[in-house]
Amino acid sequence: MNKKKNLWNDIKTYLFFAGPTTFIFFTVIIIPFLFGIYLTFTNWDGISSNFSLNGLNNYAAVFADKAFWASLLLTLKFVFFTVILTNVIAFFLAYALTSGLKGQNFFRAGFFTPNLIGGVVMGLVWNFIFTNVLVYIGKTYNFPLFSASWLGNPDKAFWTLVIVTVWQYSEYMMIIYIAGFMNIPKEVLEASSIDGANGFVRLKNIVTPLMIPSFIICIFLSLQKCFMVYDVNLSLTKGGPFKSTQMISMHVYEKAFLSQKYGIGQAEAFFLFIMVAVVTLAQVYFSKKLEVES
Amino acid sequence: MEKSSRITKFISTVVLGITFLLYVAPFLLVFVNSFKSTKEFISNPLKLPVQMNIANYISAIGKMRYSHAFMNSLIITVFSVLLITIFSSMTAYAFVRNKWKINQFMFLIMVAAMIIPFQAIMIPLVKIYGSIGMLNSKWALIYMYIGFGTSLAVFIYHGFIKSIPLELEEAAMIDGCTRIQAYFKVVFPLLKPTTMTIAILDVLWIWNDYLLPSLVLIEPNQRTLPLSTFYFFSTYTVDYGLLMAGLMLTITPVIVLYLFMQKHIIKGVMQGSIK
Numbered sequence: 001m002n003k004k005k006n007l008w009n010d011i012k013t014y015l016f017f018a019g020p021t022t023f024i025f026f027t028v029i030i031i032p033f034l035f036g037i038y039l040t041f042t043n044w045d046g047i048s049s050n051f052s053l054n055g056l057n058n059y060a061a062v063f064a065d066k067a068f069w070a071s072l073l074l075t076l077k078f079v080f081f082t083v084i085l086t087n088v089i090a091f092f093l094a095y096a097l098t099s100g101l102k103g104q105n106f107f108r109a110g111f112f113t114p115n116l117i118g119g120v121v122m123g124l125v126w127n128f129i130f131t132n133v134l135v136y137i138g139k140t141y142n143f144p145l146f147s148a149s150w151l152g153n154p155d156k157a158f159w160t161l162v163i164v165t166v167w168q169y170s171e172y173m174m175i176i177y178i179a180g181f182m183n184i185p186k187e188v189l190e191a192s193s194i195d196g197a198n199g200f201v202r203l204k205n206i207v208t209p210l211m212i213p214s215f216i217i218c219i220f221l222s223l224q225k226c227f228m229v230y231d232v233n234l235s236l237t238k239g240g241p242f243k244s245t246q247m248i249s250m251h252v253y254e255k256a257f258l259s260q261k262y263g264i265g266q267a268e269a270f271f272l273f274i275m276v277a278v279v280t281l282a283q284v285y286f287s288k289k290l291e292v293e294s
Numbered sequence: 295m296e297k298s299s300r301i302t303k304f305i306s307t308v309v310l311g312i313t314f315l316l317y318v319a320p321f322l323l324v325f326v327n328s329f330k331s332t333k334e335f336i337s338n339p340l341k342l343p344v345q346m347n348i349a350n351y352i353s354a355i356g357k358m359r360y361s362h363a364f365m366n367s368l369i370i371t372v373f374s375v376l377l378i379t380i381f382s383s384m385t386a387y388a389f390v391r392n393k394w395k396i397n398q399f400m401f402l403i404m405v406a407a408m409i410i411p412f413q414a415i416m417i418p419l420v421k422i423y424g425s426i427g428m429l430n431s432k433w434a435l436i437y438m439y440i441g442f443g444t445s446l447a448v449f450i451y452h453g454f455i456k457s458i459p460l461e462l463e464e465a466a467m468i469d470g471c472t473r474i475q476a477y478f479k480v481v482f483p484l485l486k487p488t489t490m491t492i493a494i495l496d497v498l499w500i501w502n503d504y505l506l507p508s509l510v511l512i513e514p515n516q517r518t519l520p521l522s523t524f525y526f527f528s529t530y531t532v533d534y535g536l537l538m539a540g541l542m543l544t545i546t547p548v549i550v551l552y553l554f555m556q557k558h559i560i561k562g563v564m565q566g567s568i569k
Binding site for chain 2: 013016036109116117227230252270273
């Protein structure tokens with residue numbers, strides 16, 4: 001009897017406190033996610049209400065889709081450069097901003113500004129910088145590097161994406177690294193300087209190992225964000241010139257919503273999900289092993 | 295020793311200053327050019343404007359449907375964030391305080407779902423909500439934001455509620471509170487710092503989001519600020535002064551908010567990432 005009452009209480013508490021959340025969470029995330037897996041086995045075109053199962057045809061189409069592999073490769077290249085540059089810059093900015101310089105609070109606040117503004121607006125701002133300002137500087141002061149818009153050249157357009165993304169995310173990561181630096185116990189640093197470790201040696205042998213938790217978070221976040229880059233891609237290069245800078249998100253979007261191949265698009269999105277999950281989990285798993293106690 | 299460290303400090307301040315200029319230069323350039331006519335803009339985008347002409351702003355406000363877009367963004371962000379914090383904190387509370395197997399299982403699912411990228415859900419999401427006629431409405435969008443926001447919020451609240459001593463609620467309940475009253479009168483106020491963190495992270499995310507609203511909101515009058523800025527740019531491609539004024543109008547509200555809440559925002563980002 002008592003047990004039964006307990007169960008009823010559990011259910012009541014659950015429904016009151018967690019009911020709405022559970023319902024919304026399931027209808028927005030879990031059901032679409034599962035339905036999405038089902039869609040990858042169908043030939044749905046986005047309009048007709050009748051569609052049939054077509055087995056693994058979509059996955060076969062994904063493997064045959066050259067544009068998909070090209071944009072996947074491009075995304076991997078993009079992730080490689082942005083993750084490294086973002087974290088290196090963020091780490092050194094944070095290091096400089098925790099070493100007791102004058103005005104460091106002002107700098108911290110100022111550096112964070114690009115993060116307040118969304119990717120689309122950011123891309124539009126930089127579009128203007130690359131097509132107008134830099135070209136103007138290049139022509140007036142004779143810098144051949146800038147005299148033609150970078151957005152018109154496939155290689156350089158790729159680098160504009162890297163620059164803008166690094167510019168946007170490095171401050172976010174900087175804030176996390178600053179939190180990490182402030183958590184390093186002062187005694188450890190004092191002890192190390194009494195032992196004669198200063199400057200670079202201290203940074204390499206004492207500070208870096210203690211910062212591993214921050215590295216794990218920052219690399220995890222930047223991997224996730226960079227894999228899924230879409231906004232900047234759309235508003236800065238629109239995937240061009242000649243689709244040369246079309247990242248994977250944009251490719252999936254166009255496949256599904258513009259070419260109306262929803263089944264294939266969803267199969268590609270699912271493939272992407274598996275890849276991101278494996279990469280980020282592996283990263284967290286392996287870097288956890290590097291952690292040290294201070 | 296003393297002298298050399300002073301020199302290093304000086305050098306790093308200078309390097310930092312230059313990097314800082316590079317970081318803010320794009321904003322300054324947009325600001326300067328927002329006052330120019332197209333002719334002035336093309337002749338030299340680096341020069342200061344001849345006069346502070348706000349005609350571009352007035353024209354951009356009309357053409358972007360700025361007041362509509364601003365109100366839409368505001369309504370969507372405020373309601374989403376409010377509901378995310380209330381629902382998620384209640385959920386996390388139930389998960390922490392009630393050690394029922396289903397609670398633990400649901401918590402696990404929510405945490406695991408954080409790894410699903412939006413792109414893996416967007417196609418079926420549009421299909422499902424399109425077929426029941428829930429697209430093209432602010433309220434549907436808010437509903438979706440609650441769904442996407444709960445995982446992280448429940449996770450962060452969960453970590454914090456664990457550290458709140460149970461005795462506080464018990465005392466309140468002995469004094470005659472029901473469980474629900476105990477939650478709203480005792481626990482929820484204690485969660486304020488966490489609520490701030492989550493609210494800040496979510497405001498930055500929802501206010502600036504583009505992809506989800508672009509899929510859900512189709513009618514021009516429903517557009518949020520990022521959407522209307524984007525469409526504005528594809529319509530008036532060569533009217534540069536006007537475009538720059540449009541960008542300034544989109545950027546300014548966030549910057550103003552930042553000026554007032556700067557300390558909270560930086561703290562919020564720090565707290566949110568560590569957990």
